[in-house]
Amino acid sequence: MQFDPRPVKESFALIEPAAVRAIAYFYGHLFAAHPRLRALFPPAMNVQRERLFRALTRIVWSLDCPPGLTTDLARLGCDHRKYGVTPAHYAAVGDALLATVRRFAAEAWSPEVERAWAAAYATAAEIMIEAAAADTSPPWWPAEVIGHERRTRDIAVLTLRPALPFPFLPGQYATVQTARWPRVWRAFSIANAPRADNTLRLHVRAVPGGWVSTTLTRRTRVGDTLMLGPARGTMTAPAPSGRDILAVAGGTGLAPLKAIIEAVIAADSPRPRVHLLYGARSGGELYDLPDLIRMRARSPRLQVLPVVSAEPAYEGLHGTLPDVIGHFPSWRDHDAFVCGPPAMVGQAVRRLRQDGMPPDHIHHDRHPEEH
Numbered sequence: 001m002q003f004d005p006r007p008v009k010e011s012f013a014l015i016e017p018a019a020v021r022a023i024a025y026f027y028g029h030l031f032a033a034h035p036r037l038r039a040l041f042p043p044a045m046n047v048q049r050e051r052l053f054r055a056l057t058r059i060v061w062s063l064d065c066p067p068g069l070t071t072d073l074a075r076l077g078c079d080h081r082k083y084g085v086t087p088a089h090y091a092a093v094g095d096a097l098l099a100t101v102r103r104f105a106a107e108a109w110s111p112e113v114e115r116a117w118a119a120a121y122a123t124a125a126e127i128m129i130e131a132a133a134a135d136t137s138p139p140w141w142p143a144e145v146i147g148h149e150r151r152t153r154d155i156a157v158l159t160l161r162p163a164l165p166f167p168f169l170p171g172q173y174a175t176v177q178t179a180r181w182p183r184v185w186r187a188f189s190i191a192n193a194p195r196a197d198n199t200l201r202l203h204v205r206a207v208p209g210g211w212v213s214t215t216l217t218r219r220t221r222v223g224d225t226l227m228l229g230p231a232r233g234t235m236t237a238p239a240p241s242g243r244d245i246l247a248v249a250g251g252t253g254l255a256p257l258k259a260i261i262e263a264v265i266a267a268d269s270p271r272p273r274v275h276l277l278y279g280a281r282s283g284g285e286l287y288d289l290p291d292l293i294r295m296r297a298r299s300p301r302l303q304v305l306p307v308v309s310a311e312p313a314y315e316g317l318h319g320t321l322p323d324v325i326g327h328f329p330s331w332r333d334h335d336a337f338v339c340g341p342p343a344m345v346g347q348a349v350r351r352l353r354q355d356g357m358p359p360d361h362i363h364h365d366r367h368p369e370e371h
């Protein structure tokens with residue numbers, strides 16, 4: 001990359017504390033100069049604002065490590081195809097970005113700083129535009145809802161059939177857009193390994209104020225069409241390592257782990273064995289237990305241990321998942337996959353580390369960008 005990252009990082013450090021005002025200024029500038037661009041963005045901009053700043057922060061602080069940055073930017077460029085972004089839009093965004101730096105870097109601004117930002121942005125935009133142009137897969141897939149089961153008041157399991165082959169690896173997630181909320185994409189993990197009939201399942205909890213999750217859970221019917229963005233995510237089924245597997249799933253965090261387990265136990269081999277700790281707040285919230293019991297009946301390699309954290313009358317194992325991990329002698333010789341509420345994931349990972357599990361044997365999703 002042909003630019004000096006130092007002035008960019010130094011001026012960004014000054015902008016960061018004023019992030020909220022800087023982002024508002026950025027979008028104000030962008031939409032004032034190019035009103036038509038507003039139509040590419042969702043009606044409410046709050047999530048979008050945070051997302052832009054998270055992406056910008058990641059990019060600026062990794063300007064020194066071009067290989068990782070190039071991969072991230074290329075993926076970002078490909079993902080932007082589903083928004084209908086064209087190369088001309090990049091110039092408009094670049095103008096708004098430079099105006100924002102000029103305004104918020106204040107006394108640290110200089111022609112040298114501006115040149116460094118312009119060069120960094122031009123490089124990033126070029127990588128994104130070229131990656132998008134080279135991507136021959138569809139920008140999004142229409143998918144028909146062929147199954148919709150309300151498992152609890154707030155959780156539904158949807159079965160979708162994309163109109164074209166939809167490639168993904170077990171454990172990945174896809175972004176989803178509903179007709180009700182144009183331009184609003186949210187990520188959901190795919191809860192099965194790839195199937196010959198191209199169908200896939202999503203486990204969706206309606207979160208308060210969640211437009212897409214509430215629509216998918218409460219207002220979606222068999223026969224509706226959704227849009228799927230390309231599959232993403234690095235927490236995928238492991239290559240054989242000789243180690244058995246511990247899967248720790250909290251709530252709908254079960255989805256990607258179920259896909260990974262399905263792929264692992266499909267192989268005709270006596271190992272690895274899989275222990276699944278499946279946690280919920282109450283017995284009624286163990287929304288997928290009957291299906292997991294069926295999987296266990298088909299595969300002697302799978303053990304399923306349901307755990308409930310907040311229902312004293314539940315007849316079964318009580319506790320939080322991180323505590324239950326500690327009830328066993330040791331998981332040190334396993335590979336671990338952990339998914340669920342971020343606080344639970346953090347505690348479970350710490351517990352496994354304390355037990356002596358090497359960090360590269362512990363797998364969890366970097367929180368999906370659009371989850």
Ligand SMILES: NC(=O)C1=CN([C@@H]2O[C@H](COP(=O)(O)OP(=O)(O)OC[C@H]3O[C@@H](n4cnc5c(N)ncnc54)[C@H](O)[C@@H]3O)[C@@H](O)[C@H]2O)C=CC1
Nearest residue numbers: 189250251252253279280281309320340341342343344365
């Ligand atoms: N690929 C990914 O990263 C995915 C992530 N998720 C995330 O999983 C979460 C699932 O949420 P819900 O179904 O509402 O789960 P939930 O809130 O009903 O909790 C499920 C389990 O996690 C435990 N738990 C919850 N908060 C905890 C805390 N602070 N400390 C320790 N344990 C805690 C509960 O005791 C229970 O065992 C969401 O945050 C969702 O974003 C879900 C699917 C895929």
